[in-house]
Amino acid sequence: MNLRRVGALVLRYTYVYQRSLLRLLEIFFWPAIDLLVWGFLTLYLQQEGRVLPAGIAFLVGAVIFWDIIFRSQQGITLSFLEDIWSHNLLNLFSAPVRVTEFVAATCLVGILKTLVVGAYLAVLAFCLYRFNLLAIGPALLPLFANLLLMGWSLGIATTGLLLRWGQAAEALAWAIPFAIQPFAAVFYPVSALPFWLRPVAWSIPATHAFEGMRLALRGRSAWGELAYATLLNLVYLALAGAWFGVLFTAARRKGLLAKIGTQ
């Protein structure tokens, strides 16, 4: 892998944010709206006298950490879509760029996005709801890393679908993370799910990460859950990489790289 080329691709994707108000809204506006909706809902429930475990922290924390998965996945898929939309795929893949360098660059864009959005939401949550993200303690970093990895797996798998079906699969870029959200125990514990759904939930790395977050906010150890999340993430990443590899090879055989690059 050539780091110079990876850096050039990261530069290409970050240039987009310098020039586009819409792209900045994606980073600053929508995450803030999510935080406001869930934060005010929780305040309302508290005012109504509902007893919420660990107060407001669970839901606000869930919003922030869910956004890490979503922005990490979007960092990869939106970068690829940028090149489809701008008919640049042909230029990109006729240049000496390895597919691993392309994927690495989009993953780095995912890291940059999640760091910016995560820090921004953490500050906002503290100002609005006195929610201190650092209260999670030393589990914060592995929690963040696991959600980032989960976002990468989803992003790489989604990009494979975009490679195979082009812009026809564009809606999946937004739909796929939300398709797993109900089963990933983001806003409620796994015990809230029916019995038959729980094995599905436990097979998702994010479920362990969010259960870990709730344990950490209760002051209990989250390391067991985070270890499960890491193991599952490694499996998911391997599967996503293999899936992408198969679809990329098929795309080259079918001439789709050139086709979706100019459609």
Place this chain on the structure above:
Amino acid sequence: MSEVVVLVEGLEKEFSRGHPVVSGLSFSLRRGEALGLLGPNGAGKTTVVHLLLGLTTPTAGKVEIFGLPMPRMRVPILERANFASAYALLPSNLTVRQNLMVFARIYGVAQPREKIAGLLSDLEIGRLGDRVAGELSAGEAARVSLCKALLNDPELLLLDEPTAGLDPDIADKVRRLLRRLQVERGIAMLYTSHNMRDVEEVCDRVLFLRRGRLLAEGSPAEVLRRFRCEDLETLFIQLAREEEEILPEEPGGNHSGSG
């Protein structure tokens, strides 16, 4: 005899079984030579360019560039080659300079700012550096695309209809520039075009394709003589409309040699 840069032998490509887009194609391209790839729509010209770039994998046959197998050695090959197409625009939401800077870094160009400024000046678009690519006219965008293609001082240049959409004045300037660069730097150039004027002015040798098969090969003058045509435009129309293959016998009966 100068060094062979591109060697294609028995190249086949099928996107669906039983429907070859390129069939049994063999040719070579030498250093300092400009080869025109001609043929009507659907002849397989663009597919051949994509096969040479490793964007598409062949069904059968061999492609060697700089003596290296494509697509297995795609990256080292593409470090020494470049590509421009009227259909592959640079991202419309970046400025011209940003676009060129990204590709300069991909190719590892030394002193990229100076290189970009020099190329923009050579192509008479120095004033466009800070313009957003999406605001350019077709002619300006085509010249920016050529700037991208020349960034790494390529030894092999693949051009897919580079003058499509250009007015006659700009098209003439682009042809002259390409010819000058090709002669001065000894670039091997593969050139597809529907504009026969382009081909006559730029190419030393042409390959006529129809339905993926090589129909004729030689210098423009040789091909015209063989088919008893006065110009390539007339020959193009004649070959494109011909239902049956009309290959005249060549000495030795070889119609698809490597040239």
